Amino acid sequence: MASDRETRRIEPGTVAYRVLSIRMIWFASAVIVVLGIAVAVWLVAAFGNGDAQERNQLEAIKTAGTVVVGTGGAAALLLAARRQRSAEIALKQKDLDQAAAARAHALQEQVADDTRLDATERRLTELYSKAVDQLGSDRLAVQLGGLYALERLGQNSPDQRQTIVNVLCAYLRMFSDSAADTRPTRDQHAVQQGRVRHAVGEVLAAHLRPEAPDSRFWPAVDLDLGGASLLDFDLSGCRVRSADFRATTFVGIARFEGTNFTDTVSFASAAFTAEADFTRAVFAQRPHFISVSFGSDAVFTSANFTSGFTFDDAVFLARSRFDSARFTLGAEVVSRSFEELPTELTRHLRALPTRVPYADIPAPAAGSVPLGVGVDRTPAVWRPAVDSHFVAFMGPESGKTTLVRTIIRGIVERYTPAEAAILLVDYRRSSLGYVATEHLLGYAISISQLTAMLEDVRESMQRRIPGPDVTQEQLRNRSWWYGPELYVIVDDAELVSRGDTDPFEPLREFLPQAKDVGLHLVVVRSTEGAAEALEHGALNTLADLEVPGIVGDGDFREGPLLGGVWPSALLPGRVTKVSRSGRELVQLAWSESDPLAARQPGTESGPVSG
Template sequence: MADDSHPPEKSRTRLPSPSGREHRTLSNRTITLCAGLLLAFAIAACWLLFFLYGRGTDADKARLEGVRTVGTIVLGAGGAIALLLAARRQQTAEEDLVTKRHDLLLREQANDDARHDAAERRISDLYLKAVEQLGADKAPVRLAGLYALDRLAQDNPAQRQTIVNVISAYLRMPYELPEKPPDPSAEKESHDEYRSAIQEREVRTTAQRILADHLDPNYRDGKRFWPDIDLDLSGALLIDVMFRDCRLDNARFSNARFRGDTLLMGVHFDGETRFDGATFTGDTWFSEAQFTGDVRFDHVTFEADARFDEASFKGTATFRSAMFLREARFESTTFTGSVVFSKATFTSSAKFDGATFYEEAYLPDVTFAHRSYFTEASFGGDAWFNQVIFSSYTTFDGATFSGDIRFTDSTLDGVPFVPSQLRPHKPFEDE
């Protein structure tokens, strides 16, 4: 029967070898035994040398000196071998260290990749969920999707252009504003459709406000500004737009419909800008706006007042067949590049007082149905007013002309236009 009063002896640690055999570590007893044997061998060797060459004769001294020399050589060789072994161990240790560092870098890279993949999956999941919300039937869910996209873009700058594209695509989806509430006696479906349209209007104005806030460099001290954004709202129905002091790269509003007043004062359009075919139903402000690239307002319709006073156009600006149904103001506007107003129609007053045209100004076939003002305007390049219809009061008082000026086949109140009546700064050349 085993005696449980004494604990069993701990087994010695056994290390596996590359060949699969187990190796035991040296015990203290083995080390002591080896040290004793080495000591006994050293004592025996000394006693033997003393016995053989310890008589003090010259021959014995010579033999001892030889033995000592051999011993020194042996010790030196041993020391050299020891140094080589130490160098080998150092080299091996350095190689192990390099290997460990490389393995550590690989593990860190793997961890970084895993974290990056996890972050990308999280972003993708949040993005997909927000887009699904944006396509929901209920307006509150769509609003939640917009705010989720807003937060996602704010936290992930690399996703901002994509999310702006998604919001822009949502605004380009077909939508019509309800004209008036249905009669109380109308069917329930009519009231439901009207209520749904009003809710959709709130969703769309929220989307516009999100874009406007993040495109404004001054919004919340610039902490929520999204730079270098392209905006494509072609064909979109936009309601009471307020993009004041915003900054855009390439902006496309072709065939867009602007309902209500439109405020684009001080906007920086840094790239190509297109408003061709757009319709503005309310008052429109482009005052102090800056157009760095080419801009197109071809076939645009301004149903209310259009103000471009103190705006600057550095590229080519075209207003071909534009319709200005109310007052158009281009006072103190600067056109650094060429400008084209061919076949444009100004139904109400057209004011170009103090405007500066550094390059060519082409206004053929333009109709000024009401008063037109070019007081102190400056034309640095050619100015062509061929076949222009001037109606009512027209003035060029104080205007300056530096290039080729043409009023061929132009009329004033239905009679041939006589440029000398306008008292320009420089005589006109009537061709």
């Protein structure tokens, strides 16, 4: 009760009011009843006789009574008004209380939401960390489990997709040794990693295809695969936002058929070891193909370059197809064949003629044997006085014998028989009768002939080894022996050195000191099995000596053969020439197989057999 009398302390915005007590109501009622009885008794006693004066007095009393009643009515009205006001205040207070309760409820919900979000985030982080751990496991099943857990996470949580794609790209970037990727391996760990990488590539592509079923498409994804070695990469039909393939090596066919790049894309310094298929690809921004190397066919048929392109210093080792491709020239969109495009678009694009007649090669410096022409049309040469030996790896029907003949012709044209003697190893007899000059010291078509010849060579080389009495002056002038330099030239070397048999073993010890003894070994062989062959025998010594050579047509799976250069599907005569000074794209010289004697009148002689 005491609290009823107290003025309630209410928050700002609420109204303070005093409550009428029950005791006060009883007291007022009793006073009124007593007052009424007293007035009635007094009226009867004072004015009961009815004369005029008493009537007047009674009237006055009635008036006074009326006034009193009126006052009471007014008081009642006041009370009613007060009651109304308090009811309204109560209503208003109720509203305010309800609003406060609603606010408190909203706050509670917010806290609950935050807690829920925290829990979800924690769960996601746990799942994510676990999946990433699994991906890094040593066991295939665990790795694949981690990969598919990440995929599910991305599928269920759209805001996590880019992060998950980044993780997958980072995983692929861990493998950058493209040479190792081509070597056949029995190492279980490497085989397992290959499977996981393949699966990662498939998961990425599966979520980048707009027509993927069940809302599996992840839009607006950026790819960062710079520097990676990607095996049989297939992004065909995908739509990605930006893509970074700088210095990426594509091992095996790279498929970008119908791929839509909606933002920037760079293939700068990338290497395609096999075919690159960009048929119907769409490039919304200008793609960068600066210094890219297309080891095999580059197909851009019906591709759409909506903002032009940059192919500065790109190297096309094989064919490039741009038929029906669409380019933007200024404001104009054109669809022309690549050859018809203005040079400002194509001026940096390097291409070589498909056939260069030997006679068209500009005369090289003295002592240089011409091989063909480079992209700038300057002669590509072998300088026997500087680099004693030379190796060439080329595919079937790609110009091996033509190269052998070109080298022989270069030697014959530059040196007299007294200066250069040729021992030609030609099991296929492709060049039988080609060297009809005295330069030809021997012509071996079988292992027995070759073995006997090489034994002779070994003996004569032995005699040329500088003895202890050779002076420094003699060493400088190489004047302690006289005779021609010996060029041992081997065509189709894969037929000669097979398995563990290497007939050139007797020459091996002389290869490092070739300049002292005047020995040159030229090995031309098929790219098939070349990586294996480089591990053994004389070829292995030549590889250790980092001799110059060429890598041409062949299966990229052989891996890099010389100076990190891979064989790839190339046109006949097209090769990469490798030397200590770098690599050069070359079209080898073409010439008919007329015997050299026809050009060397007076020096004619029959081929010398074993």
